[in-house]
Amino acid sequence: MLNFVARRLLAILPVLLAVSLLTFLIASLLPGDLAYVILGDQATPENVAALRRDMGLDQPLWWRYLSWLGHVLQGDLGRSFRTGQTVLQAVAERIPVSLELMLMAEFIGLLIGVPLAIACAARAGGAFDRFMTGSAFAMLSMPSFLMAILLIYLFAVELRWLPATGYVPFTEEPLANLRFFVLPALTLALAEWPGIMRVLRSDMIATLQEDYIALAKAKGLKPARILFVHALKPSSLTLVTVTGINIGRLLGGTLIVESIFALPGIGRLLVGAIYTRDLVILQGVVLLVASGFVIVNFIVDMLYAVLDPRIRHGHA
Amino acid sequence: MTNLAAAARKHAPIFLVAAFTLLPPAGPAQAQKAGGSITVGQELDIPGFDPLKVGVYDTSTFTAAAAIFDTLTTLDEKGEAAPKLAVSWTHSDDYMSWTFKLREGVKFHDGTPFNAQAFKENFDRQKDPANKCRCAFYITNVKEVLAPDEYTVVYKLTDPSVNLPSVITIQSQNNAVHSPTAWKTKGDDYNRNPVGTGPYILKSWTAGDRMVLEKNPDYWNKGRPYLDRIILKPLPDAQSRFASLQSGEADIIWDDENDADNIMKAQKDSKLTVHTYKGSGAAVYAFNTKVAPFDDVRVRQALVMAIDRPKMSQAISNGLSRPATNPYGDGSWVKCKDDGALPFDVEKAKALIKDYGKPVEFKTLVTATPRGRMIGQVLQQFWKRAGANMEIEQVDQATIPPRAFMRQFQLIPWRIVDLADPDPQMYANFRSGSPLALANFADPELDRLLDHSRVTADPAARIEDYCAISRLINKEAVWFWTFQNTYYALSSAKLKGFPKMYNGVIDVSTTWLE
Numbered sequence: 001m002l003n004f005v006a007r008r009l010l011a012i013l014p015v016l017l018a019v020s021l022l023t024f025l026i027a028s029l030l031p032g033d034l035a036y037v038i039l040g041d042q043a044t045p046e047n048v049a050a051l052r053r054d055m056g057l058d059q060p061l062w063w064r065y066l067s068w069l070g071h072v073l074q075g076d077l078g079r080s081f082r083t084g085q086t087v088l089q090a091v092a093e094r095i096p097v098s099l100e101l102m103l104m105a106e107f108i109g110l111l112i113g114v115p116l117a118i119a120c121a122a123r124a125g126g127a128f129d130r131f132m133t134g135s136a137f138a139m140l141s142m143p144s145f146l147m148a149i150l151l152i153y154l155f156a157v158e159l160r161w162l163p164a165t166g167y168v169p170f171t172e173e174p175l176a177n178l179r180f181f182v183l184p185a186l187t188l189a190l191a192e193w194p195g196i197m198r199v200l201r202s203d204m205i206a207t208l209q210e211d212y213i214a215l216a217k218a219k220g221l222k223p224a225r226i227l228f229v230h231a232l233k234p235s236s237l238t239l240v241t242v243t244g245i246n247i248g249r250l251l252g253g254t255l256i257v258e259s260i261f262a263l264p265g266i267g268r269l270l271v272g273a274i275y276t277r278d279l280v281i282l283q284g285v286v287l288l289v290a291s292g293f294v295i296v297n298f299i300v301d302m303l304y305a306v307l308d309p310r311i312r313h314g315h316a
Numbered sequence: 317m318t319n320l321a322a323a324a325r326k327h328a329p330i331f332l333v334a335a336f337t338l339l340p341p342a343g344p345a346q347a348q349k350a351g352g353s354i355t356v357g358q359e360l361d362i363p364g365f366d367p368l369k370v371g372v373y374d375t376s377t378f379t380a381a382a383a384i385f386d387t388l389t390t391l392d393e394k395g396e397a398a399p400k401l402a403v404s405w406t407h408s409d410d411y412m413s414w415t416f417k418l419r420e421g422v423k424f425h426d427g428t429p430f431n432a433q434a435f436k437e438n439f440d441r442q443k444d445p446a447n448k449c450r451c452a453f454y455i456t457n458v459k460e461v462l463a464p465d466e467y468t469v470v471y472k473l474t475d476p477s478v479n480l481p482s483v484i485t486i487q488s489q490n491n492a493v494h495s496p497t498a499w500k501t502k503g504d505d506y507n508r509n510p511v512g513t514g515p516y517i518l519k520s521w522t523a524g525d526r527m528v529l530e531k532n533p534d535y536w537n538k539g540r541p542y543l544d545r546i547i548l549k550p551l552p553d554a555q556s557r558f559a560s561l562q563s564g565e566a567d568i569i570w571d572d573e574n575d576a577d578n579i580m581k582a583q584k585d586s587k588l589t590v591h592t593y594k595g596s597g598a599a600v601y602a603f604n605t606k607v608a609p610f611d612d613v614r615v616r617q618a619l620v621m622a623i624d625r626p627k628m629s630q631a632i633s634n635g636l637s638r639p640a641t642n643p644y645g646d647g648s649w650v651k652c653k654d655d656g657a658l659p660f661d662v663e664k665a666k667a668l669i670k671d672y673g674k675p676v677e678f679k680t681l682v683t684a685t686p687r688g689r690m691i692g693q694v695l696q697q698f699w700k701r702a703g704a705n706m707e708i709e710q711v712d713q714a715t716i717p718p719r720a721f722m723r724q725f726q727l728i729p730w731r732i733v734d735l736a737d738p739d740p741q742m743y744a745n746f747r748s749g750s751p752l753a754l755a756n757f758a759d760p761e762l763d764r765l766l767d768h769s770r771v772t773a774d775p776a777a778r779i780e781d782y783c784a785i786s787r788l789i790n791k792e793a794v795w796f797w798t799f800q801n802t803y804y805a806l807s808s809a810k811l812k813g814f815p816k817m818y819n820g821v822i823d824v825s826t827t828w829l830e
Contacts, residue, residue: 033714083369156559157559262549262551264522268552
C-alpha cells in the first residue's frame with residue numbers, strides 16, 4: 001500500500017509542474033498588456049515603458065516564468081496590484097465559501113441522484129426508469145445561469161422564501177448562512193445529479209446481474225437490503241471517480257453561480273481577476289485550484305484502493 | 317479692474333451657498349428622517365482606497381468614497397461648485413493659481429485634525445515621483461499645492477483652469493482627503509482601512525461581500541447624515557441584482573442602459589423608483605484623418621450622415637439611449653443654438669461617397685462584448701446602405717487605449733465622461749499635439765478657440781467658443797458622437813434625498829428612508 005501511495009505521489013509532481021507552466025502561459029498570453037490596463041487613458045508610450053520596467057514586464061517570458069516559479073516554491077505567490085492583498089490571503093478568505101458551496105452542491109446532488117439511480121436500477125427499463133433517464137437529459141442540457149435565474153425568480157422574488165443574493169459566514173449565523181447557500185447549491189446540484197444517477201444506475205444494473213445477487217435473492221433477503229447493502233458498494237467505484245472529477249466541474253460552475261448569487265468565493269475572485277487583468281491573483285488562484293484538483297484526484301485514487309483491494313495490490 | 321469685479325460677481329453666489337449650508341434646512345417639502353439602514357447593490361468589488369495601491373477609483377469605489385471621505389468642493393443641484401471642506405475660494409487673474417479657505421474644526425475619524433498641512437500631505441504623497449502612484453497622471457496639471465497657513469491651501473497649476481473648484485468635486489483617488497496619521501500608521505493595511513472626514517465611518521469589510529459603514533457622530537455638518545448605517549455589497553450579475561432589489565435585500569442598485577428590460581420593469585413598479593441622471597459628455601468615435609479613406613472629408617461626412625441614431629437607440633437599448641449631436645450633451649451648461657450637427661441623410665451620404673470615387677473600405681474597432689458587437693453590426697448596416705464597407709475588428713477593452721495612443725486604428729470608439737467643465741477633455745481631445753487628439757487633426761482656428769475658452773471667465777463667452785468648436789468639428793467630421801451619457805440607479809420608493817449622479821456616481825451619503 002505504501003509503495004502504491006509513493007508511486008502515485010511521484011506521478012503528481014510533473015502534473016503540477018505542467019499546471020504551473022500552463023497557468024503562467026494562459027495568464028501571460030491574455031490579450032491586453034497589463035501596463036495599458038493599469039494606466040488606462042493615461043497610457044502614453046513613456047508612461048507605459050516606465051511601468052513595464054517597474055513591473056518586470058520587459059523581461060523575456062521564460063525568465064518571468066522561472067522567477068515566478070522560484071517565488072511560488074518559496075511559498076510566495078505574489079500580491080494583487082489592485083488590492084495589495086497576497087494571493088494566499090485572498091484565497092484563504094474565500095476558499096471556505098467555495099468549499100461550502102461545492103460540498104453542499106455535491107451533497108444535494110448525491111441526495112437526489114443516488115436514490116433515483118437505485119430506484120431506476122431496481123426496475124430497469126420500467127416506466128419510472130425511462131421517465132427519469134429522459135428527465136436527466138433535460139436537466140443536463142439546462143445551463144446553470146438560466147437555472148439560477150429561474151430559481152431566484154421563483155423562490156426569492158415570487159415566494160420570498162429564500163434570499164436572492166448575499167452571504168454571512170457560518171461562524172456568525174449558521175442558519176442564515178445555510179439559507180444563503182440553498183439556492184446556489186441547488187443550482188449546481190441540479191446539474192450534478194443527472195450524471196451521478198446515470199453512472200450509478202448503469203453500474204447498479206450490471207451488479208444486479210451478478211451471481212451473488214441471485215444467491216441473495218434465492219436466500220430470501222429483502223429487495224431493499226440487497227439493493228442498499230449488497231449492490232451499492234460494489235457499484236459505486238465509477239461514482240467515486242465521477243464525484244472526484246465533478247469537483248473540477250463544480251469549480252467551473254462556481255465561476256457563474258458565485259457571480260449570480262454574489263457569494264464571495266474563489267469563483268468570483270477569479271472572474272474579477274480576469275476582468276481586471278489581475279494576473280498575479282489569476283495565476284496564483286488557478287495554480288492553487290489546479291493543485292487542489294490534482295490532490296482531490298489523488299485522494300480518489302486512494303479511495304479506489306480502499307473500495308477495491310485488487311487495485312492496491314496492483315492486479316487491476 | 318473689471319476682471320476682478322467680474323470675478324467677484326461670479327463668486328457672490330458661492331458665498332451665499334456657503335452661508336446656507338450651515339443653516340438647518342428651513343421648511344423642506346419632505347421632512348428628512350434620521351435613522352435606519354440601507355443596502356446598496358454595486359456592480360464591482362471595491363479593491364481599496366489607498367491611491368498609492370489602487371491608482372484609480374472605479375464607480376463602485378466612488379460610492380464608498382463619497383460616504384467615507386470629503387472633498388474640498390462639491391457640485392450642487394445646479395451643477396455648480398459648492399463648499400465642503402473648503403468654505404470659499406479665489407483665483408489669480410490668469411487662473412493659474414487658486415486659493416481655498418478651509419473649514420475649521422473638522423477632524424478625521426481617527427481624531428487627526430483636518431487642516432492645510434494634512435491636505436498638502438495628501439497631494440504631495442500622490443505627486444511624489446518616488447511613490448510611482450498611477451494617480452499622479454491625473455494631477456499633472458497641478459504643479460504644487462501650498463499651505464501658507466493652517467486653513468489656506470493654494471493650487472499652483474501648469475495650465476490655466478477657470479473652473480477648478482467644479483473639476484475637483486468628484487470623490488476620486490485625487491480629491492478624497494485621507495488622514496495622514498492613518499496611512500502612516502497602518503502602512504500596507506491602510507488600503508482596506510480608510511480614514512476620512514466624511515459622514516460615514518468604515519465599520520467592517522468582508523472581501524467580495526459587504527462593507528458596513530456607520531454614521532459619523534461627530535460629522536462637521538451637524539444634523540447630517542440621516543441614515544445610521546450603509547451596507548455596500550457587490551452584486552455583479554445584473555439579473556440577480558435586480559431580483560435583490562425586488563425582494564428587498566437591496567434598497568438601491570446600480571444599473572445602466574444595457575439592462576433596459578429591468579429599467580422598464582422598474583418604471584412600471586410603484587414600489588421602485590428609477591433615478592436617471594442625464595450627464596454631460598457622450599459615447600464618441602474618432603476617425604484617423606491621416607489614413608485613407610478618412611483623409612477625405614467627404615467620406616467622413618458621408619459616414620456620419622448615414623447614422624440613424626433613433627433607430628440605433630431602439631436596437632441597442634430599447635430606445636433608452638439619447639442621441640448626441642455634440643460632445644457636451646444636455647447635461648452640460650454648454651448649450652448651443654447651432655452645434656453644426658450634420659443631418660441624417662442617406663441620399664446625401666451616398667452622393668458624397670460616389671463623389672469620392674474610390675471604394676470605401678475600412679475597419680472599426682469594437683470591444684469584444686455582446687454590446688460592442690451589436691453596436692458594430694448596427695453601424696455596419698447603416699454604412700452599407702450608404703455604399704461603404706466596414707469590417708468589425710473586435711478587441712479587448714484593454715487594448716483600445718494603446719491602439720488609440722499609437723494611432724493604430726482607422727475608426728476607434730472613445731468616451732467623453734461627465735465632468736463639470738468641458739475644458740479638460742476638450743483640450744486633451746482636440747488641441748493639436750495632445751496625445752489624446754486621436755483624429756490627428758490640426759486646425760489653427762480650433763486651437764485658438766480651445767486656448768481662448770480655457771482662460772475666459774465669462775460663461776457666455778465660453779459657451780460661444782465651445783459652440784464654435786462643435787460646429788467646426790461637426791463640419792470637418794473628424795469625430796462623431798452617438799449617444800449622450802445617461803446614468804441609472806434603481807431604488808426602493810422609500811429611499812429619498814438621492815442626489816444627481818454626477819460622473820455616474822451613486823452617492824447615498826445624503827439620503828434618508830421615508
